[in-house]
Amino acid sequence: MRIGQRLAVIACALLAAAGRPVPNRSDIAQLGEAIYLHGVLPGGAPLEGTQSRMGIHQHGADAACVNCHQRSGLGSHEGASAIPPVTSEYLFHPRLPEAHDGPAAIANPHRPRAAYNDETLARAIRSGIDSEGRPLNDLMPRFDLDDASIAAVVAYLRELASHRSPGVTEAALHFATIVTPDADPVARRGMLDVLERYVTQHNSAPLKPSPSSWAAGRQVGATGAGVANRHWQLHLWELSGAPETWRAQLERQFAAQPVFALLSGLGTAQWAPVQGFCEQHAVPCFFPNVEVPIAGEQDFYSVYFSEGVLLEAQLIARAIASGDADSGASTVRQVYRRGDSGEAAAAVLTTALQGRNFGVTNDALPAEGAIRSLNDALARGHSAEILVLWLRPHDLAALARHDAPPPGRLYLSGIMSGLENAPLPPSWRANAALSYPFELPQRRGVQLDYARGWLSFNHIPVVDLQVQADTYLACTLLSDALKLMADHASGAYLIEQLQGLLEHRSLTGYYPHLALATHQHFASKGGYIVRFDTPQGTSVVANSPWTVP
Numbered sequence: 001m002r003i004g005q006r007l008a009v010i011a012c013a014l015l016a017a018a019g020r021p022v023p024n025r026s027d028i029a030q031l032g033e034a035i036y037l038h039g040v041l042p043g044g045a046p047l048e049g050t051q052s053r054m055g056i057h058q059h060g061a062d063a064a065c066v067n068c069h070q071r072s073g074l075g076s077h078e079g080a081s082a083i084p085p086v087t088s089e090y091l092f093h094p095r096l097p098e099a100h101d102g103p104a105a106i107a108n109p110h111r112p113r114a115a116y117n118d119e120t121l122a123r124a125i126r127s128g129i130d131s132e133g134r135p136l137n138d139l140m141p142r143f144d145l146d147d148a149s150i151a152a153v154v155a156y157l158r159e160l161a162s163h164r165s166p167g168v169t170e171a172a173l174h175f176a177t178i179v180t181p182d183a184d185p186v187a188r189r190g191m192l193d194v195l196e197r198y199v200t201q202h203n204s205a206p207l208k209p210s211p212s213s214w215a216a217g218r219q220v221g222a223t224g225a226g227v228a229n230r231h232w233q234l235h236l237w238e239l240s241g242a243p244e245t246w247r248a249q250l251e252r253q254f255a256a257q258p259v260f261a262l263l264s265g266l267g268t269a270q271w272a273p274v275q276g277f278c279e280q281h282a283v284p285c286f287f288p289n290v291e292v293p294i295a296g297e298q299d300f301y302s303v304y305f306s307e308g309v310l311l312e313a314q315l316i317a318r319a320i321a322s323g324d325a326d327s328g329a330s331t332v333r334q335v336y337r338r339g340d341s342g343e344a345a346a347a348v349l350t351t352a353l354q355g356r357n358f359g360v361t362n363d364a365l366p367a368e369g370a371i372r373s374l375n376d377a378l379a380r381g382h383s384a385e386i387l388v389l390w391l392r393p394h395d396l397a398a399l400a401r402h403d404a405p406p407p408g409r410l411y412l413s414g415i416m417s418g419l420e421n422a423p424l425p426p427s428w429r430a431n432a433a434l435s436y437p438f439e440l441p442q443r444r445g446v447q448l449d450y451a452r453g454w455l456s457f458n459h460i461p462v463v464d465l466q467v468q469a470d471t472y473l474a475c476t477l478l479s480d481a482l483k484l485m486a487d488h489a490s491g492a493y494l495i496e497q498l499q500g501l502l503e504h505r506s507l508t509g510y511y512p513h514l515a516l517a518t519h520q521h522f523a524s525k526g527g528y529i530v531r532f533d534t535p536q537g538t539s540v541v542a543n544s545p546w547t548v549p
């Protein structure tokens with residue numbers, strides 16, 4: 001019996017003795033995953049690590065392997081302090097002398113060594129001795145793990161591989177783009193035009209010399225072309241019906257056609273079922289165009305350009321709490337359509353103003369049906385000093401036709417109302433301000449010129465520039481991240497490469513700056529509050545500098 005199996009049997013025996021159901025092999029790997037990702041041992045106790053000579057103790061999540069070896073298990077490659085990969089294709093194969101033909105970023109900075117087996121691997125983790133019997137660098141902590149925990153970690157590392165991702169073949173990478181049934185049909189067409197054109201262009205580009213990682217070819221068996229050179233195959237997954245049924249639809253689509261990542265996509269108020277699907281299947285959800293993105297603390301695979309209307313709610317709350325408080329205003333009234341994106345935004349704003357001496361009332365209008373005037377629409381006619389409208393252009397236009405401008409301060413969601421194209425007549429503009437989680441139009445210049453030029457060169461009609469520019473940006477970021485991945489077609493590695501490259505990006509489309517640290521999901525984190533500059537036209541000016549609430 002191999003030691004892994006033996007340890008697994010021991011682990012089963014221990015768990016059985018503790019009166020718990022006996023897990024199968026994959027359950028053991030799951031116990032290992034909790035150690036690797038969260039620093040939680042099978043019994044629930046925290047993982048303890050010691051960097052021996054330095055005498056530094058690490059505890060629980062701080063000691064977790066993921067902090068150094070990364071989610072993908074592929075480590076990181078920054079100069080002398082490189083963290084080695086611990087995926088199965090590395091650990092259980094010998095490491096040969098350094099390959100000199102790979103790019104520096106993924107060259108092997110580590111000593112040659114024999115392949116690990118389960119016994120020497122357990123020794124490396126417990127005592128910091130490598131497969132050759134040499135001590136590992138002190139940066140690698142020593143973990144005093146019992147047999148059950150070691151069996152769990154080893155089982156997890158055996159299953160951790162960078163070449164078993166769904167939707168990857170020798171020649172192609174499969175992607176899906178998701179459109180929810182409530183998505184705006186015009187934006188949908190605009191987004192699909194960009195995606196289809198970009199994919200065609202990628203597929204007709206000449207092959208670039210493929211970067212080879214030090215493990216590729218010579219040691220583990222090359223998988224052929226690096227991931228950057230593979231054909232992209234894009235699948236359109238149109239969801240239908242109620243959001244509660246989307247998850248099942250996604251599972252069916254995925255079973256029929258596995259995909260490596262979701263690229264862009266279009267939704268409005270509901271995206272949680274898609275996000276849940278991505279996290280469950282370790283499929284990156286790569287910059288979809290959605291208004292209410294919600295990311296949980298444990299989530300890893302979902303990245304968005306911004307937090308959408310939830311960011312707007314925080315920007316408006318901040319403006320109210322600072323500016324409007326000074327003016328003596330203390331009552332806020334929010335209006336939104338039930339089930340639309342404004343519902344979640346209004347909840348965030350309400351929470352943000354709690355404990356700040358503002359009375360907030362929220363009015364939910366029916367999901368559908370024309371509204372004639374605010375007075376008609378709102379059940380309780382009392383007025384508030386500050387009005388926040390989470391409404392779409394057609395509702396705003398209807399109100400502006402029938403109502404006099406609200407007497408007090410008016411805030412609008414820029415995203416929902418159409419940004420500088422919000423249909424506000426001159427009389428409504430005087431007191432109106434918009435949340436604006438993008439760079440100002442007059443400053444977007446160069447960052448956006450490239451996308452504009454690409455759209456025009458490709459004869460793509462501009463129907464929703466922001467959605468189309470974001471979609472184009474998502475495509476270029478995907479392409480750039482894949483170029484850094486050599487032949488590691490791993491979804492987690494895609495996210496890790498993205499985190500590294502975003503900081504240095506100068507073409508950032510609608511956003512002044514993009515960055516994603518580990519555990520972050522929103523690449524642009526701030527915005528402006530703007531007002532209209534003139535009674536007519538689309539010129540806006542910022543009331544305050546770029547603010548990260």
Ligand code: HEC
Pocket residue numbers: 035036049062063064065066067068069082083084085086091110113121124125130131135136137138139140141143153
């Ligand atoms: C604080 C950072 C850090 C943490 C946390 C950490 N490691 Fe390491 N690990 C390293 C470094 C650095 C090395 C390389 C040491 C060397 O090359 O001498 C290493 C090496 C290894 C090796 C040997 C790889 C080889 O090719 O020889 C294994 C196996 C390993 N770690 C597994 C783990 C496991 C499992 C955990 C969690 C229980 C973990 N590490 C946690 C930094 C870390």
